[in-house]
Amino acid sequence: MANKREDMVVALDIGTSKVVALVGEVDLDGRLSVIGIGKQPSRGMKKGVVVNIDATIDSIQRAIEEAELMAGVNIETVYCGIAGSHIRSMNSHGVVAIKEKEVTDADVDRVMDSARAIAIPADQQVIHVLPQEFIIDNQDGIRDPVGMFGVRLEARVHMVTGAQSAAQNIIKCVKRCGLTVSDIILEQVASSLAVLQDDEKELGVCIVDIGAGTTDIAIYVNGSIQHTAVIPIAGNQVTSDIAFAVRTPTMSADMIKIKHGSALRQLAGTEIIEVPSVGERAPRGLSAEILASFIEPRYEELFLMVKDELSRSGYDQKIGAGIVLTGGSSLVKGAVELAEEIFNLPVRIGMPRDIGGLKGEVENPIHSTGIGLLLYGVDQQAYGDNHSFVNTNKESFWTRFKNWLNGNL
Numbered sequence: 001m002a003n004k005r006e007d008m009v010v011a012l013d014i015g016t017s018k019v020v021a022l023v024g025e026v027d028l029d030g031r032l033s034v035i036g037i038g039k040q041p042s043r044g045m046k047k048g049v050v051v052n053i054d055a056t057i058d059s060i061q062r063a064i065e066e067a068e069l070m071a072g073v074n075i076e077t078v079y080c081g082i083a084g085s086h087i088r089s090m091n092s093h094g095v096v097a098i099k100e101k102e103v104t105d106a107d108v109d110r111v112m113d114s115a116r117a118i119a120i121p122a123d124q125q126v127i128h129v130l131p132q133e134f135i136i137d138n139q140d141g142i143r144d145p146v147g148m149f150g151v152r153l154e155a156r157v158h159m160v161t162g163a164q165s166a167a168q169n170i171i172k173c174v175k176r177c178g179l180t181v182s183d184i185i186l187e188q189v190a191s192s193l194a195v196l197q198d199d200e201k202e203l204g205v206c207i208v209d210i211g212a213g214t215t216d217i218a219i220y221v222n223g224s225i226q227h228t229a230v231i232p233i234a235g236n237q238v239t240s241d242i243a244f245a246v247r248t249p250t251m252s253a254d255m256i257k258i259k260h261g262s263a264l265r266q267l268a269g270t271e272i273i274e275v276p277s278v279g280e281r282a283p284r285g286l287s288a289e290i291l292a293s294f295i296e297p298r299y300e301e302l303f304l305m306v307k308d309e310l311s312r313s314g315y316d317q318k319i320g321a322g323i324v325l326t327g328g329s330s331l332v333k334g335a336v337e338l339a340e341e342i343f344n345l346p347v348r349i350g351m352p353r354d355i356g357g358l359k360g361e362v363e364n365p366i367h368s369t370g371i372g373l374l375l376y377g378v379d380q381q382a383y384g385d386n387h388s389f390v391n392t393n394k395e396s397f398w399t400r401f402k403n404w405l406n407g408n409l
């Protein structure tokens with residue numbers, strides 16, 4: 001079942017800290033506007049995966065109702081994200097003979113099938129097979145092979161797999177809310193669509209989405225995705241370190257971190273923060289500098305883990321455009337400066353831009369995944385399952401989308 005309006009797409013970002021439903025609408029100029037947003041605390045998730053079905057259903061239900069009310073629509077299908085340390089990724093390769101000398105869509109389907117035909121563990125399922133490049137008779141670097149002449153077609157792809165149980169739990173929660181899942185998308189693939197520029201992907205870039213439960217990484221070089229990884233450490237660990245160190249409830253530790261935290265001691269102010277105590281003890285004062293001394297080592301450790309992952313991937317010398325930080329935990333003061341020091345690369349914060357409608361609300365790194373899910377959904381709705389948005393540049397995508405809406409495709 002699809003949403004009744006074909007110009008409408010719905011994203012459901014089931015994060016560790018919050019569940020967000022975004023209703024997107026595409027106008028005749030091909031511009032995406034967010035017309036409804038529902039945001040609820042996430043109660044049934046841990047490190048990016050569902051650990052409590054009923055609590056997750058409750059959060060989804062509330063977020064969907066809120067978004068429906070705001071947008072004045074009835075939601076039936078949603079695009080969901082997936083994350084967690086069960087995610088595995090690998091590069092693969094496929095080869096087929098070109099049947100009629102000129103590459104057709106069917107040849108592309110066959111070569112993609114051949115590339116995905118590798119053994120994966122029985123408890124894993126394929127989430128994405130993302131084309132990196134096509135090769136025709138040894139000519140590499142081809143993005144769109146359809147219509148080209150040759151005898152041998154090869155595809156290099158990036159494959160992402162995830163635990164069947166994790167995907168099934170997401171689908172179960174969504175179904176129990178009376179909705180259908182259109183597709184499940186790796187969260188950093190979605191975030192990349194929302195925040196990375198095409199020239200960054202050409203030059204080489206690493207997106208680091210630091211959420212509450214997981215830090216999700218994707219590396220793009222020569223315009224295509226080359227590597228993905230999930231590190232099961234993010235904002236929640238920083239919060240629990242603060243809670244433990246200053247003996248305050250987790251909720252207050254999170255609020256203190258968000259309001260007064262700094263990932264660099266030099267950038268911490270001189271203010272004294274009032275910290276609620278546990279039990280019936282009186283609140284205490286804590287200097288911002290001491291607070292930063294709990295936060296800095298955690299971010300440092302996290303960035304060093306990302307740096308290790310970068311060297312393991314073999315792309316550490318190829319990301320000329322540097323690092324793009326996104327996700328809620330990228331908002332801490334000093335994150336960019338600390339990351340620049342550790343990676344010795346240019347670092348920027350990535351947030352969704354060029355979105356209409358509730359612009360003020362969604363132009364925030366917290367919504368990178370949600371907006372990316374909408375962009376992915378718009379593409380799938382326009383072109384169907386086999387189309388790969390991931391290798392297309394935004395400009396041609398919007399032009400083609402506009403043509404599709406106008407009935408010219």
Ligand SMILES: Nc1ncnc2c1ncn2[C@@H]1O[C@H](COP(=O)(O)OP(=O)(O)OP(=O)(O)O)[C@@H](O)[C@H]1O
Pocket residue numbers: 014015016017018042047048083210211212213214215234235236239254257258259261327328329330331332333365366
């Ligand atoms: N200004 C801020 N400074 C520091 N941390 C922040 C700030 N704003 C939000 N955070 C942290 O961001 C995290 C939430 O980010 P986000 O919404 O991206 O996570 P999520 O999508 O729920 O989780 P995940 O993607 O890991 O499943 C929380 O840990 C919160 O403490």
Ligand SMILES: [Mg+2]
Pocket residue numbers: 015016187211212327369
């Ligand atoms: Mg997230």
